[in-house]
Amino acid sequence: MYLGAALAVGLFDRLAPSAVAELRLVGAAIVLLAWRRPGRRAWSGVRLVRAGCFGLATALMNVAYYEAIARLPLGTAVAIEFTGPVLVAAVASRRPRDWGAVLLAALGVAMIADVRWSGSPAGVLWALGAAAMWAAYVLLGKRVANAGSGIDDLATGFAVAAVLLSPLLLLGAGPQAPAVGFANLAPLADPVLLALSVGLGVLSSVIPYVLDQVVLRRVGQARFAVLLALLPAAATLVGLVVLAQLPGLAEAAGIVLVIGAVLLRSRDGDEPVPEPAAPAAADRPG
Template sequence: MKVDKVHRSRRLAPLLVLAQISSLQVGAAVAKGAYAEVGATALAGMRLLFSAVIMWALVRPNLRAVAAHKWRAAAALGVVFAGMNVAYFTAITYLPIGIASTVELLGPLAVALAMSRHMTDAVCALAAVAGVVLLAAPGASLPVAGLLLGGLAAACRASYVLLNRTVGRLFDDWSGLTIALTIGACLLVPVAAVTQGAAVVRHPAVLGTGLLVALLSSLIPYSLDMTALRRMDARAFGILLSLSPAVGAGVGFALLHEHITVQQGCAIALIVAASAWSVRAAGRRPERRDRRGAPARPDGAVSQPRAGQTGSVE
């Protein structure tokens, strides 16, 4: 009976990852649906603010026990949070959610390929480049501003991948993530207040939308991440996360009536395939070991997060 319980738990894990992806993309759709009342910067600021407040209430980090080098890592991650949120939320004002998610996925993929020393990953790189060419080629009907903002979000996402690993190693609990969210909110909320505070005053109900976006895009995915990673290996988790653009395209179509052309669909498929293959190939390579014979993970490898380290924050 115990074995059956374990099998059921493992079968449930992919559903949890798909629920996490869906929650993120629905959160983006909810935010985009409110753009008629308030701008992207305000929604991004509210997402960080509410996420930080809720995490602070749950975690209650002991700031006096945080060493200077930990503060620096958390602060850097907070800056990335602010940039990543405002870049992505602004990008979806120009692009369908599925396209914006595809461009953003290029960041983590670039990190994985840059860390690789295997020729087989050149195929992944070529597939990703082909996808980008299809997205940006003449006749693709995508605004240049949207693609540039998506590229900025991808660069921030790549930095997030590297910094999040560092913060996850330095902090044994969720304190690092809480501090980073708070710093990101402190940077972004004043900008949002100055530029779009009047719109929030005119439409106070949008604060509820901001809270919903924080729950759907941050807190619920954090919980699902941790639950899923207790039931499956990080390689399978990474492959499933590569499906985010496809889920985003479906959510955008269902909730916002966003349409994807055949050319754009092919681009999404190429980039998703490149990302999934990169993660799969990394998991099949022989494990490196240090002098003591213990597993030695390269910095760019996909690894199971510790407490306070997740892969779902956009």
């Protein structure tokens, strides 16, 4: 995921962050649709609405996240964004040990962030917006996973979101584009940029989100949310290696606390995930 984010940062000189996020979404939708080829039932009724809401929440999370990492170091942005799943874990937790893990993760995230409002308040606000959408991603993703066709619904949800957010492509060339208009679509004619967009969609969306659907079918929301605490640590390390964003001592200590929270929480099991109900006879193929 964060190798893909590092690739996205390199595209911000040519395209606005929101446009890069939309291209990532389009690339991921194309790959997922070609792979899964969802049937007609996936494109109608409650299932399509549920998948569309999930896809839109995911897409808005990515838009806000890209706007944040255009203004903040990768690890800092992800650490702020992580307040979303931390809140989900706190609400869903039942045992003192769960709360201890959540508090440990929150402390680690705060140490990684080291946020200074004077540096980039806009970046912080975008990251907080991404946090809200990340919480929605966990909650809606669990419903999609429990419905039993998570990866197919991921494909249709991404397709719906790609269509709804297509106007973001009009932001066009560069994060400082002076106007929104069709003239900004010129960079999209570059086949190299389009190939990078598909690669970005695979790295940052297809692989991570497909794995998320597998994991969400097997664990509860609280455990999944705390496992996500590994992400700010991973983002900080990728930022160091790929983008030369050196973490301070507080951030390094925060990584240790976050990993400790994951180890503490993951020792306990969650309640079994209920299997989806068998489809009615009218809904069965053939």
